[in-house]
Amino acid sequence: MTARRLDIANLTVRARGGARAPLVAGIDLSLSSGEVLALVGASGSGKSMTCAGALDVLPPGTWRETGTLLVDGEPCQPKTVRGRKVATILQAPRSAFNPVLTMRRHAEETLKALGFPKPRWDAIIASAMADAGLGEPDRILALHPFEMSGGMLQRMMIALALMSEAPFLFADEPTTDLDLIVQSEILDCLDRLRKERGLGILLVTHDMGVVARLADRVAVMEAGRIVETGGIDRMFHEPAHPVTRRLVDAHLSLYAPDVAP
Template sequence: MKQTLSIQGLSLKHQHHILVDRLDLTVRAGQVHALVGASGSGKSLSCLGILDLLPPGVHCSAGTLLLDGQPVQPARLRGREVALVLQNPRSAFNPVRSLRQHALETLETRGVRGAQAHALIAATLHEVGLHDAQRILDSFAFQLSGGMLQRLMIALALLADSHFLLADEPTSDLDVVAQARFLDLLERLVKQRHLGVLLITHDMGVVARCADQVSVMAQGRIVEQTDVHTLFNSPRSQEAHTLLAAHHALTREVCTP
């Protein structure tokens, strides 16, 4: 079981413009590390940079990826040790392939086929709370809800036997019920599977509920790193103060009769 995934000195550029500047963070097995910041701070781009999935025109100018302290190339981790859950899960699935084909293809990379593969797929779907397995597996992505597709992305990560999960704004496109179910699932897998999660979000309510460690990002740089309790009780950076003030204002507004 791998214990740590570390990113050291990640710098991303577009032409001569620095978009992410020397990002350092570590994701530990059995914990959720939240990466927070305002829109445009570089959170999602950092997530893509970790796995070398950068958009055209953006390149990595520096950075080292370490798995349990050993340097490793992103291509060796993608879909194996590290899985990605996207904000828009529909974009992660081939629209002309059934969910069964996606699952079988994932297991084939591990050499798991036949009856063993089908049994493992059914058990994994049940584990992520998708109990109508046959109907779901015969479906295509456009036939399922966003919440179901988020669960399927996690199921594929489990089928790939990934030890780390990068989740980019995974709850932002879900209704509040689907959000709660997704977070319940994530917390359970972190505890039971000892999954290490990097959770990219701007929702401080999600951070308060799920995170163990927090990195705060502003203008492409990490401006504060601490545990979640310290961040909420004694934030040091202006960015953290701003995010928490917005969170408290919103929650007070929601609770006002």
């Protein structure tokens, strides 16, 4: 892992047909190795669309009007970055796996697609699974998705991302649909990986508790635009934008009602 900085510059995404407002408008984000940048906002604010637009994996009916992806200041085509400089983990891991393939087949297809020589596969798989907190690799690799819990599948998705040896990770709602204990374990895993591997993590979430636990900086989105950015302490204690204040107030009302306004 040699890249130290990832930038998304002037990203604008639109829906095809019609002159409606852009889905994402003029987004600028920077991410350094070993850092967690939380991209937060209400559902539909454009968080996931920003990640998809940056990596050029937008859903049908949308297109990237403008935007540049830079690695260490050098513009790069998204197709050369996906899975090589930027790995991705998604929410709802059960829907992300092919139900008829074992975990070994998923891992081998990943490594084959990335061009790793076959003699290295076993070592890469074992290392990634250990770093993702998956013991008994031989047993787990023989399992199909339906034979695994949501927490195990999320860890396996993290392991697949690590197999790419990418220096940056886009984590889109990585704890959604997991119980609180497993959520905590996944967040601990991500925190350890950013420290041990120097991963730069773009953490997409609407959960300010996840932000407080893991993030160094926060970027707040509303209606497809970044409305505020800042360090974690300032964003929680001195939020400037009404959207940020609402997110923090909602979090405090649920988890710290005695200090909520």
